[in-house]
Amino acid sequence: MRQENATIIRFLEQKQDEIVQGWATEYAAIAQGSRRTAASLQGEQAELYGHLLRALREDGDAADFENATWAELRDSLARLSASRAAQSSTAADTSAFVLSLKRPLFDLLQREELGKNEQIQALWNISAIVDRMAQWTLAVYQQTREDIISRQQDELLELSTPVIKLWEGVLAVPIIGTLDSSRAQMVMESLLERIVQTGSELAIIDITGVPTVDTLVAQHLLKTVTALRLMGAESIISGIRPQIAQTIVHLGIDLQGIATKATLADALAVALRMTGHTIARVQD
Structure with missing residues (x-):
């Protein structure tokens, strides 16, 4: 020693x-x-x-x-x-x-x-x-x-990107804040899991809370839409504000073939029609 x-x-x-x-x-x-x-x-x-x-x-x-x-x-x-x-x-x-x-x-x-x-x-x-x-x-x-x-x-990301069942066969994911690569991956995984769990055929991706849309954000959205189609589901992108629409045009981003709407309410109305549902006002 x-x-x-x-x-x-x-x-x-x-x-x-x-x-x-x-x-x-x-x-x-x-x-x-x-x-x-x-x-x-x-x-x-x-x-x-x-x-x-x-x-x-x-x-x-x-x-x-x-x-x-x-x-x-x-x-x-x-x-x-x-x-x-x-x-x-x-x-x-x-x-x-x-x-x-x-x-x-x-x-x-x-x-x-x-x-x-x-x-x-x-x-x-x-x-x-x-x-x-x-x-x-x-x-x-x-x-x-x-x-x-x-x-x-990771827990905050999960809380900030919930997948909500709006209607039978219709899911929605409201995105708030910046959509980076890791968050986009989480959105895609969560959506695909819920598609499988619920058997839904339509997903609404709402970007009302996304402050800016650039080429990277658009690519993430397109990848998510492609993944959903491979699972047999269609998608609607809502929250396309005038500023975002102009940015998408200036950047030359091609969203043809993808349904887009200005508001989540408009997207839900389209989703209901696409799934064969109608809503009627009840008369007194």
């Missing part, structure tokens, strides 16, 4: 209560206003402390933190980061919790009667280990936040 590890292990074993108390005090001074409860902090401290001690006993090297020796500690740090990210704690607060372990260890090592070389090596080693622990929490925290944001974006 390396001498610097042996020195740190001795302190961790003999001075655990003092180190843990100093750790909590240091973190409280750094992370003022933290919403973590004392019980949750104690649980996190105990888990990390135990895994750190075990890794050092197995002669873990800070320079090779991704080695299997540190696996339990890395997993513990990953759980800590993921939990705090899900609870909207900041990355700075998460890493500060880990880095707060340095101060009590440094103080103890400096007070003890150690040889100069032994003290320097121990200080350097514990500094490197805690720094690697903090870096690991930041990496996991960032990945967790990115996963959360990505999932929320």
